[in-house]
Amino acid sequence: xxxxxxxxxxxxxxxxxxxxxxxxxxxxxxxxxxxxxxxxxxxxxxxxxxxxxxxxxxxxxxxxxxxxxxxxxxxxxxxxxxxxxxxxxxxxxxxxxxxxxxxxxxxxxxxxxxxxxxxxxxxxxxxxxxxxxxxxxxxxxxxxxxxxxxxxxxxxxxxxxxxxxxxxxxxxxxxxxxxxxxxxxxxxxxxxxxxxxxxxxxxxxxxxxxxxxxxxxxxxxxxxxxxxxxxxxxxxxxxxxxxxxxxxxxxxxxxxxxxxxxxxxxxxxxxxxxxxxxxxxxxxxxxxxxxxxxxxxxxxxxxxxxxxxxxxxxxxxxxxxxxxxxxxxxxxxxxxxxxxxxxxxxxxxxxxxxxxxxxxxxxxxxxxxxxxxxxxxxxxxxxxxxxxxxxxxxxxxxxxxxxxxxxxxxxxxxxxxxxxxxxxx
RNA sequence: GGAAAGGUGGCCGAGUGGUUUAAGGCGGCGGUCUUGAAAACCGCUGUGGGGCUCUGUCCUCACCGUGAGUUCGAAUCUCACCCUUUCCGCCA
Numbered sequence: 001x002x003x004x005x006x007x008x009x010x011x012x013x014x015x016x017x018x019x020x021x022x023x024x025x026x027x028x029x030x031x032x033x034x035x036x037x038x039x040x041x042x043x044x045x046x047x048x049x050x051x052x053x054x055x056x057x058x059x060x061x062x063x064x065x066x067x068x069x070x071x072x073x074x075x076x077x078x079x080x081x082x083x084x085x086x087x088x089x090x091x092x093x094x095x096x097x098x099x100x101x102x103x104x105x106x107x108x109x110x111x112x113x114x115x116x117x118x119x120x121x122x123x124x125x126x127x128x129x130x131x132x133x134x135x136x137x138x139x140x141x142x143x144x145x146x147x148x149x150x151x152x153x154x155x156x157x158x159x160x161x162x163x164x165x166x167x168x169x170x171x172x173x174x175x176x177x178x179x180x181x182x183x184x185x186x187x188x189x190x191x192x193x194x195x196x197x198x199x200x201x202x203x204x205x206x207x208x209x210x211x212x213x214x215x216x217x218x219x220x221x222x223x224x225x226x227x228x229x230x231x232x233x234x235x236x237x238x239x240x241x242x243x244x245x246x247x248x249x250x251x252x253x254x255x256x257x258x259x260x261x262x263x264x265x266x267x268x269x270x271x272x273x274x275x276x277x278x279x280x281x282x283x284x285x286x287x288x289x290x291x292x293x294x295x296x297x298x299x300x301x302x303x304x305x306x307x308x309x310x311x312x313x314x315x316x317x318x319x320x321x322x323x324x325x326x327x328x329x330x331x332x333x334x335x336x337x338x339x340x341x342x343x344x345x346x347x348x349x350x351x352x353x354x355x356x357x358x359x360x361x362x363x364x365x366x367x368x369x370x371x372x373x374x375x376x377x378x379x380x381x382x383x384x385x386x387x388x389x390x391x392x393x394x395x396x397x398x399x400x401x402x403x404x405x406x407x408x409x410x411x412x413x414x415x416x417x418x419x420x421x422x423x424x425x
Numbered sequence: 426g427g428a429a430a431g432g433u434g435g436c437c438g439a440g441u442g443g444u445u446u447a448a449g450g451c452g453g454c455g456g457u458c459u460u461g462a463a464a465a466c467c468g469c470u471g472u473g474g475g476g477c478u479c480u481g482u483c484c485u486c487a488c489c490g491u492g493a494g495u496u497c498g499a500a501u502c503u504c505a506c507c508c509u510u511u512c513c514g515c516c517a
Contacts, residue, residue, distance in 0.1 A: 042475050046486045053486090056498040060443035068497085075497040243472095371454070375472085 001361040002103050007031055017106030020113050020323040027099045034096045038089065045085040052078050101205070102212050105358040107323040108332040114322030120335070121320045126306070128315035128339075130398055138404075139342035140396040141273040144170060146404050147423050150274065162263065162277045169421045173395070173408070174281065174388055176415030178256050181283040181308060185254035185385060188304045190285055193255045195234040198225040203237035206363035208329035208355075218260045218278075227260035231284035232382040239288060240363040243375050249367055250289040250297060254385065257282065274389040275347065281388040287381040288365065291357065294379035298354040301383040302334045305350040308386050312409050314394050315339040317346060329355045338390065342397035347390040352383030 007014050011032060015025040052075055059075070062068040107113075112121050144150030149170025155163040166174055182192055204210040204226055209217060218227040228234055235253055244251070259282050270276035285304060287297050302318065309316045321333040330353035337346035357377040360366070366375035399407045406421040413419055 039475065042486080046475065049486060050484095052497075056496095057443070059497050072497040079497075 001100060001358060002106065003357075003361070004031075004035065004100065007100075008035060014103075014106065018103070021104060021107055021326055022115055022324045023104055027103060031096060031099050031103075034092050034099070038092050038096060041085050041089045041092065045082050045089065048078050048082050048085070052082070098211075101362075104328045105208075105326075105331045105355060107326055108354070108356075111326065111332050112320065112322045113324075115324040117322075117325045119322035120325055121322070123318045123320050123334070125317040126310070126315065128309075128398070129313040130315075133341055133398075133400070135402045137341035137344075137397060138400060139273060140340070140393045143342070143396045143400050143404070143406060144274075147406065147421055149173070149421065159278075161271065163279065164274055164277065169416070169418065170392075172416050173412070173421065174392055176412045176417075177388060177391055177395075178281060178283060180412055180415045181385060182254060182256055184308060184311070185283065185285060185304070188252075188307070190252040190254035190304075193235070193238070193253050195228075195231060195238075195255050195257055197228050197257055197260075199228055199234055199237065200224050201226065203240070204233055206240055207233045207236040207359055208327075208362065209233060212328060215264050216262050218262060228257055229261050230259050230382075230384075231255040231257040231282060232286060235284065235286035235382070236359050236363050236380060239365045239378075242365060244288065244365070244367040244378065246290065246367055246369045249378065250287050250293065253286045255284050255286070257284065273343070273393065275343075275393060277389065283385050283388075285352075285381075285383040285385045288360075288378045289381065290367070291376065291379050294354050294356060294381060297381050298332060298334070298352065301381055301385075302336075302352045305336055305352055305383050305385045308391075309336065309338055309349070311411050312391075312395065314398055316349075327351070327353060329353070329358050331356045331358065336386075338394040340390075340394050340397045342400070343393070347393060349386045349390045349394070350384040352381070354379065354381050356380075 002014065007028060011028050015028050018025040018028070055071055055075055055078075059068055059071050062071070112119060114120070141150065141152070145152070147170070149167050151165040151167055154165045158165070186192060198220070201210055201224055204217070209229060210226075217229055220226070234257070235255060238253070239251070259280050261278060261280075263276060263278060266276060274280075285301055287294075287301065289297050306316070306318070316336055316338040319335040319337060321330075321335060326333055333351055333353040335348050336350035336352070338349050339345075340347050356379050359380045360377040365378050365380070367378050368375050395409060395412075396406055399409060401407060401420075404423065408416050408419055408421060
């Protein structure tokens with residue numbers, strides 16, 4: 001949510017920011033007009049309320065019956081007028097909430113301007129420590145099926161396309177990655193949280209998924225439950241409607257959750273393998289910080305995510321997203337992409353974003369610098385650390401051997417329990 | 426799923442239609458006293474919106490779980506819903 005005062009006083013800045021990220025700026029004018037109407041109506045109705053409050057007290061003290069009845073009749077008319085104004089106000093505020101709720105965050109000035117992902121900037125490429133493969137690399141679906149650790153057919157039988165089953169060491173590899181990542185996050189200073197995987201509408205509004213992106217979410221038809229598309233959602237809601245004290249900031253959290261996405265927008269894309277499913281696992285990082293420290297923690301969180309890939313010895317690159325590719329709530333985002341030699345693709349395994357006070361406004365998360373000081377909105381950041389299926393792809397394809405086996409990365413061996421994944425293990 | 430009792434400020438807790446401007450207490454902050462501290466005493470105390478003689482020790486509106494309703498006037502009365510606790514049922 002953008003600050004209404006920013007829209008009111010600097011509409012040009014807001015319009016420019018929206019244009020830069022490829023959004024329609026016309027809502028700004030509608031919002032400004034509604035804002036003026038809103039304040040006019042409030043001024044009038046409050047004046048009438050003040051009058052009624054005063055006169056009602058007088059009525060309580062009146063002894064003269066006729067005079068009292070006359071005043072009551074008069075206040076009845078005032079009440080009717082207030083009701084009319086309030087009804088009008090309700091409509092205007094609903095429209096205002098709808099329009100402002102759909103405005104995305106404004107890009108940070110340092111974000112390169114561009115229409116789409118082709119304008120993203122590769123900041124850095126980090127060479128992995130693994131020796132290059134000296135044989136033709138197989139894609140992970142072949143590796144997985146030949147080893148018997150990924151079962152696509154039974155996934156489809158159970159739930160349709162974009163679902164799969166992990167068998168034995170496949171499941172253990174993923175579980176090992178999750179546990180290892182959570183341990184790594186803890187060493188980096190993040191507190192672990194186990195969260196609900198279904199949340200109320202309000203929580204999805206706070207993080208920015210609702211109202212605009214409901215098509216990509218799974219929703220329970222009978223209750224107000226939505227399956228989380230990322231742990232970012234419940235983590236944003238964790239401190240909603242709270243006022244934190246400055247000395248407990250930053251609050252750094254890590255959480256493992258499955259993520260559920262309808263992938264309506266990417267129908268037909270990435271249908272092969274485990275790159276894009278309706279259900280996938282992720283370890284997520286999240287931070288609540290002082291406003292002046294969020295830029296610093298964006299870099300810190302990117303470093304922390306990178307450390308995961310470095311520990312696995314994988315080759316990856318860091319991208320700074322351009323304005324046109326920013327997510328709804330983000331004002332600046334780094335993507336980490338890992339190289340997968342089997343599919344010959346850079347896979348997005350992490351997206352690290354600073355949302356500034358955008359989510360904090362929607363979730364009403366504040367802090368106080370000192371006792372008695374005015375409460376201010378915190379800043380929030382989120383980052384994947386990391387998305388599991390794509391990390392699995394990278395591990396399988398980079399650690400594959402000529403005989404079809406897959407070496408388990410050293411850091412994972414205590415978690416997986418074997419050094420090499422072979423057929424029929 | 427059934428029954429009962431509840432939901433009031435940071436916390437406890439009073440308040441069944443109008444001196445309530447939400448009593449009182451605790452906590453917190455400031456002060457008096459003190460060598461210092463404690464105690465005692467005095468004062469202060471939340472959130473959001475709007476306005477202005479425009480940033481103030483200002484005026485005003487709203488907020489007692491949520492939403493509607495009754496009324497000149499609602500924390501208080503009515504209805505619906507949500508949540509909590511206890512008991513029963515069911516269950517991992």
